[in-house]
Amino acid sequence: MTIAQALTLAVTHLRDSCSQPRFEAELLLSYHLNKERLYLHIHEDELVENIEKFQALVDRRKAHEPYEYITQRASFYDIALIVSSGVLIPRPETELLVDRVASIIKREKIEEIVEIGVGSGAISIILARKFPHLHITATDISEDALAIASQNVQEFGLQEQITLLQSNLMDKVTTKPQLVVSNPPYIARDFKLEKNVNDYEPHTALFGGEVGDELLHKIIDDVQSRGVKWLACEMGYDQKASMQSYLNALSIDFSEFYQDFSSFDRGFIVKF
Ligand SMILES: C[S@@+](CC[C@H](N)C(=O)[O-])C[C@H]1O[C@@H](n2cnc3c(N)ncnc32)[C@H](O)[C@@H]1O
Structure with missing residues (x-):
């Protein structure tokens, strides 16, 4: 043929x-x-x-298996990352979160950050490549995700800049970050996902709880209690109102929401 x-x-x-x-x-x-x-x-x-x-x-x-799992590669920003069924396939909208964080790192001259839920390593790897002085502690609860992240970190020679840690949120983090970034699982448990996502991508990377925003709340609380100045998170398109009211109840300096390429609400930045 x-x-x-x-x-x-x-x-x-x-x-x-x-x-x-x-x-x-x-x-x-x-x-x-x-x-x-x-x-x-x-x-x-x-x-x-x-x-x-x-x-x-x-x-x-x-x-319906995603072609990224079949070819074991996914494009993110300007790189191709190794992926397998143990990690979420990085999404284009997460590049917007990276851009937001990059502008804060540059403006505030930040040198120490944490990423919660590193997955394939997409966010941490792009940030480490953009800022050679930056050190990142990148956590994940999933051993499979950390194994893939480790392969990607090595492929780009970033072992000095990115420390991978198996941890629930930041429980095992001992550094004092100036900023925390996270694209956590934020989908509600009963949300009907497409077959290629639901049947193939890891559910620990997708579902944030019954309502969906439970982990986002925990991250906000954890970051605030540690005295970290900046937090940047991705969230679901329908979570702006609930996240706004959660943030309004806290004492914060400033918060701002941003939208994705399709003008859906997609994330927020908080300065504590
Ligand atoms: C939506 S994926 C994001 C992966 C990657 N950062 C990206 O943007 O492509 C969420 C990640 O959070 C991890 N995760 C879920 N619950 C967690 C927890 N309690 N603590 C740390 N990581 C967690 C999942 O294993 C998954 O890798």
């Missing part, structure tokens, strides 16, 4: 499970052949070796 034929066949299989079947068919074939997507267009008549292995990849995607 040629490259063109393999792509046509893959598209017919992926039509019901993917919003961009042609694009994802190309991603899977590029991964199978270990070539750039452009190669597929220039070599349409070339035969595909081990076609059954490519078909097995297509079958996984047809069963």
Whole structure:
């Protein structure tokens, strides 16, 4: 079977499970052949070796497994991170949280921060690359997530800047951070997620409790009780009112909410 034929066949299989079947068919074939997507267009008549292995990849995607888990790579900011089923696939909107935090770090000349819920390492790795003087203690409750984060930290040579710690929130943190950043699980327990998310991504990375914002509340309380000045968090699109009223009941200097690319409320910054 040629490259063109393999792509046509893959598209017919992926039509019901993917919003961009042609694009994802190309991603899977590029991964199978270990070539750039452009190669597929220039070599349409070339035969595909081990076609059954490519078909097995297509079958996984047809069963709604995210292509990032199949190819074991996810794009975030300007890098590709190793991912596996033990970690959340980093989302584009989390880049906005990184941008917010980066501007505070730069303006306030911050040198010591904590990330709660490091997952694949996406947030900490981008921040460490942007600020070579920055030290980050990055926690996660999940051993699987920490194992993947560790691989990514090593891949980018950031072991000196990022200390990974298995911990519930900041329980095991002994440093004195000037800022805490977190994209915690914030989805309500009974929220109906898409099959590719619900069946494949780790539930410890998704669900924040019955209401969803329980961990966010704990993070705010923990950060305030430690006397940390800055907190930046991602949250659910429908959590602004409840988070605002939670923050209003505390003595804080300043808070601000931000929206994502689709103009949904997506996170907040607090100065205590
Ligand atoms: C939404 S994911 C975010 C992953 C990554 N920071 C990102 O933005 O792609 C949330 C992460 O928090 C971790 N987590 C959940 N509960 C936690 C807790 N109580 N303490 C520390 N980490 C926790 C999960 O294992 C998961 O890796």
